[in-house]
Amino acid sequence: MAKELRLMKGNEAIAEAAIRAGADGYFGYPITPQSEVLEYLMAQKPYERTGMVVLQAESEVAAINMVYGGAACGKKVMTSSSSPGISLKQEGISYMAGAELPCLILNVVRGGPGLGTIQPSQSDYNQSVKGGGHGDYKLVVLAPASVQEMYDFVEKGFALSFKYRTPCLVLADGIIGQMMEKVELSDEKPRWTQEEVIKNSPWATTGKTANRERNIITSLNLESSVQEEHNIHLQKKYKKMEEDVMCEELNCDDAEYLFVAFGSASRICQKAMDVARAKGIKVGLVRPITLSPFPNKILRKYADKVKGMLSVEMNAGQMVEDIRLATQFRTKVEHFGRMGGIIPTPSEVVQALEQKIIGG
Numbered sequence: 001m002a003k004e005l006r007l008m009k010g011n012e013a014i015a016e017a018a019i020r021a022g023a024d025g026y027f028g029y030p031i032t033p034q035s036e037v038l039e040y041l042m043a044q045k046p047y048e049r050t051g052m053v054v055l056q057a058e059s060e061v062a063a064i065n066m067v068y069g070g071a072a073c074g075k076k077v078m079t080s081s082s083s084p085g086i087s088l089k090q091e092g093i094s095y096m097a098g099a100e101l102p103c104l105i106l107n108v109v110r111g112g113p114g115l116g117t118i119q120p121s122q123s124d125y126n127q128s129v130k131g132g133g134h135g136d137y138k139l140v141v142l143a144p145a146s147v148q149e150m151y152d153f154v155e156k157g158f159a160l161s162f163k164y165r166t167p168c169l170v171l172a173d174g175i176i177g178q179m180m181e182k183v184e185l186s187d188e189k190p191r192w193t194q195e196e197v198i199k200n201s202p203w204a205t206t207g208k209t210a211n212r213e214r215n216i217i218t219s220l221n222l223e224s225s226v227q228e229e230h231n232i233h234l235q236k237k238y239k240k241m242e243e244d245v246m247c248e249e250l251n252c253d254d255a256e257y258l259f260v261a262f263g264s265a266s267r268i269c270q271k272a273m274d275v276a277r278a279k280g281i282k283v284g285l286v287r288p289i290t291l292s293p294f295p296n297k298i299l300r301k302y303a304d305k306v307k308g309m310l311s312v313e314m315n316a317g318q319m320v321e322d323i324r325l326a327t328q329f330r331t332k333v334e335h336f337g338r339m340g341g342i343i344p345t346p347s348e349v350v351q352a353l354e355q356k357i358i359g360g
Contacts, residue, residue: 004185010150010176011036013183014080014106017154019046022189023104024075025053027066029085032118033174034108037080050191060085064092071101072217074197074204076158080106082174083124084115087132093167094133097234098219100203102161104154105139105169108177111341119341120174122263123315128171129292129322136231138238140168141292142246143262147181155186162200164241171291173314175264175343238293246289247298251277255284257357258302259349260323261312262288265337269312272349283353291319296326308332308357312349315339332357 008016015037018026028038038056046052057063063079070077081089086107096103109124111117124132131137140160142153153170161168198206208214221227248266251273252258259269266287276283286302286309288295302309308331311320317335324333336352338344 006183006185007180008147008183009036009178009180010144010147010172011108011178012040013147013151014154014170015040015044016185017151018078018104019044019050019052020186020188021155021158022050022076022191023052023078023154023158024191025055025070025077026079027055027057027063027070027077028079028081029057029060029063031082031085033110033120033177034080034082034106036177037106050188052191060088061092064089067103068092068096068099068101071096071103072099072205074201074206076104076192078104078106080108082108082110083112083121086124086127090133093139094131094135094137095219096167097131097133097137097139098135099217100165101167101217102158102165103167104157104161105167107169107171109171109173111339117341118174120264120343121315121339121341122173122265122313123318123339124171125291125313125315125318128169129294137166137234138241138292139166140164140241140244141171141290142168143171143289143291144176145263145266145287147176147179148183150176151183151185160244164237165203166237171263173264174341242293244290245293245295245298247295248285248287248289249298250285250287252284252286252302254282256282256307257284257353258306258309259283259285259312259353260288260299260309260319261285262291262319265312265314265344268344268346269349272312272346272353275346276350276353279350281350281353281358288319294322294326299323299326300328303327303330306331308334310349310353310357311335312344313337314343332360334360
């Protein structure tokens with residue numbers, strides 16, 4: 001059977017993927033450059049297709065708390081926003097991490113800080129992987145580099161979120177959200193029945209029956225010893241998440257230098273890698289796909305093999321800190337990036353490699 005192919009924006013692809021993945025609900029609020037997610041869902045009328053609920057909340061704060069409620073019922077629910085909107089959701093995200101509730105969150109990053117610009121950026125890396133809200137928690141963070149991955153990471157994100165009972169954040173940017181590419185669509189999956197919800201989410205607030213006690217979901221523990229035990233449990237879970245690290249390695253076998261980049265920046269680095277190799281510079285590319293958990297072991301194995309690594313990011317230098325920790329400072333690691341919505345060119349990346357790593 002021929003696969004269904006469609007030319008779509010990244011924002012449209014993730015919305016269509018949610019419908020086809022059997023999502024139960026989407027709760028969001030418009031903000032550039034991700035407003036097409038909500039607009040596409042509204043236009044598709046998924047309630048008529050699958051029964052999926054789509055609601056524009058009165059604010060980002062309201063949206064994330066609606067997600068909390070849906071997740072507490074064991075449902076597949078999601079939200080999306082862009083940088084300042086994600087900041088407004090941080091309290092709710094922290095509550096959900098503390099209550100161990102799964103959900104899917106999309107951040108189509110724009111330049112900051114503050115209201116900044118509507119142009120693409122990667123400056124929300126630290127907010128995403130370090131826990132942008134309060135407390136010791138981590139999310140699963142996926143970084144798509146194509147419209148196809150925007151689509152694919154919905155089902156993958158829901159799977160990881162439910163596996164580890166923690167929110168999953170898809171960290172994209174204005175390039176991936178707005179660009180159009182060919183997307184291979186999967187078959188539509190039905191939403192879980194209530195019996196399947198009870199089976200797949202035994203922790204959910206699905207009510208008390210003769211065979212099942214009621215569940216109480218909260219992130220509040222007033223007893224310090226109880227709260228500490230809960231935190232220890234969470235940290236063990238975050239350690240176990242490392243089993244699902246995803247990373248792409250290109251031309252690394254003979255590489256003397258490495259570009260390390262995620263999302264849109266990694267696509268620029270693919271061309272920069274070709275330019276550099278044409279000049280006789282043996283450079284490879286490591287693309288972290290899971291930013292949390294971070295591919296520490298993969299980067300560490302190259303620390304004694306290459307002469308240096310260049311972290312290419314559309315920010316002031318955030319992931320570069322994690323690369324230095326992963327490599328344990330056994331090789332030179334420098335950063336190159338553009339800010340404010342300016343996209344680096346392949347020639348700029350190669351020039352930075354020559355100046356900061358090779359000749360630095």
